[in-house]
Amino acid sequence: MSKKIKQIAIYGKGGIGKSTTTSNISAALSTLGYKVMQFGCDPKSDSTNTLRNGQYIPTVLDTIRDKANVNAHDVVFKGFNGIYCVEAGGPAPGVGCAGRGITTAVQLFKQQHVFEELDLDFVIFDVLGDVVCGGFAVPIREGIAEHVFTVSSSDFMAVYAANNLFAGIKKYSNNGGALLGGVIANSINKPYAKDIIDDFVKQTKTQVVEYVPRSVTVTQSELQGKTTIEAAPDSAQAKIYLNLAKKIAAHESSKTPEPLSVGQLRDWAAQWADHLLALETGTIESSHSNI
């Protein structure tokens, strides 16, 4: 039998940094010597851009649209350091069914045993924003990804989205679906941001895998069409991504999270709002103010 392929899905609110983080994880894993595939599950089909000098690749669904029998290998493109890049793609905005598109694209790869054939160590699914319908839950269903990581900032909307995702994971958890590896805290610069995320993972019985600061190096790299790992390998930010990748590579067992109910989440957010207001008006001092 072939080796066990680690299949990971990255979820999170729209625009929170999923693709950026995923691409940097893929790039870092590949520099560590692993064979990686990054599978973009987003009709925008821009997940793998920074692995391929900013270039778009033909998507699985565009190819299926024109041809009845698609060889999955025809929609796999090599990117930075030999990373296999795939974009599921989808219908034009406002028409068709993007969720079904994701299902179709993922199934094509499963049916043709592509992951095994390419002898991969990692497949990372970068999945569009919120899990809006059944199709977007496909990567966390039985037999596809085993570990889910959520990218979240300390913004409440991002936390809400993460909490929703936890609910989805919990729902499928006793039927062999993917479990939660943890939260990748993105754009964490302010001390209170770390406090908020730390508190959230405590409440929901999960963990933070890595704190990734917001950094201009990321922006500069992106403008060159590259990941930070490729464009600025010696930067502090690249070290953080590398660290994150190592943690993911070492990560073994994921767990079922305990999402907050809507009421709990609201109360939790209200408490933090009061706290932040107090911080701003100087009523209290941040516990990290001396760092």
Place this chain on the structure above:
Amino acid sequence: MSLKKINGLEITPTHSINQVRYGCTLGAMYSAAAIPGAIPIAHCGPGCADKQFMALAFYNGFQGGGYGGGAVPPSVNAGEKEVVFGGNERLEELIKATLKIMRGDLYVVLTGCIGELVGDDVGSVVSPFQQRGVPICYAETGGFKGNNFTGHELVTRAIIDQFVKDYDGKKEETLVNVWSELPFQNTFWRGDLAEIKRILEGIGFKVNILFGFGSKGADEWKTIPKAKFNLVISPWLGLETAKHLSEKYSQPFLHYPVIPIGAKETSKFLRTVADFAGLKKETVEEFIRQEEKEYYYYLEHFSDFYAEYWWGLPARYGIVGDSAYVLAVSKFVVNQLGLIPASHIITDNPPEQYREGIEKEFRSLSHDVSEEVIFVEDGYWVKKILENTDFGHKPPIIFGTTWERDTVKKFGGQVVEIGFPASYEVVINRSYVGYRGAFALLEKIFTAAISASA
């Protein structure tokens, strides 16, 4: 699509299907219903299941639904609510209710288009039941995946992977799994599978026939992994299953594209299979001797009619239908009756990769007969092709379906309905294959031919 030119006609895609000649993927409910004691559960919208019933099991030989088909299968009847909120809960409820009131040895959940489009995770609903030891499995048979042939292999695979499961024990030396006609789609499958089982047992096999009366249902399916090999008797259907089984249980398979009709083909078939399996020659030859003795006893009497009535019998034939029967019947009527082929039309939409193999079979229909075959699904083209065929000066015999009736009326031939839909046939367990089925076919052909002037 391997469309092309035939009889001076340029066959172009029509992007439509007039006069359907198969069911949708969900029609594979009838593959489940064909297993004694099995009950299909439909995860689809209202009307889907009924349409498959009416098409496949009613206006097709009036075969009837039996224990698990017809009006029996429970359905989710998904509506607006299940589309918007997902149908998982409704399905769970339905399975629970089914288990309460319907006794089955095997339950097969089949998903229709709705559940698959909205992304219902049927696996997550079914697997807790499986973990509790309920004999249940699920197949994703959304209608957009293809026809009921596609569905058949999906259902078969689902049962094997989820119900039969892994096995690495001993094999039984003479046990064979048979994968042949598509139940219900082939109007004569019940009688045919019985005859195939009979002749294979005659030469010394134990036969897992898997569908129909001769199958022992779920218990028999459980013994699939013990078989020494898989026997695929059809031009293409069953090959996916056989390939899967060869990986899963390290079972080799023998692909025999021609379902044998008549003594010549059947004896050849039996010898090939026996040879493959290494059966004892004496037993095989003894059985063949007995069968041929009986066969030729009857054929001898028939030959008076065939020799004397020449002036009123058709000389040429056209044939329309599923690849399995189009090939099997053509072989028989060309080699045994000396009929002259005029056109061969295959309508079951075989997967692209198998078409060349099928074409090759027709190029060696007989040692001196090489024929072309055309793949179309639209009734419009079937009609056009038949109308453009030169059948000579005598009215031909057309092996086809009820759809061919009107076309053939115009040029004055006789129709023998050999496939879906056969709405002017009542079929209980009639068979057209093997030693015995050949006579039923002969009777049918010539009764049709001579009663034309009645």
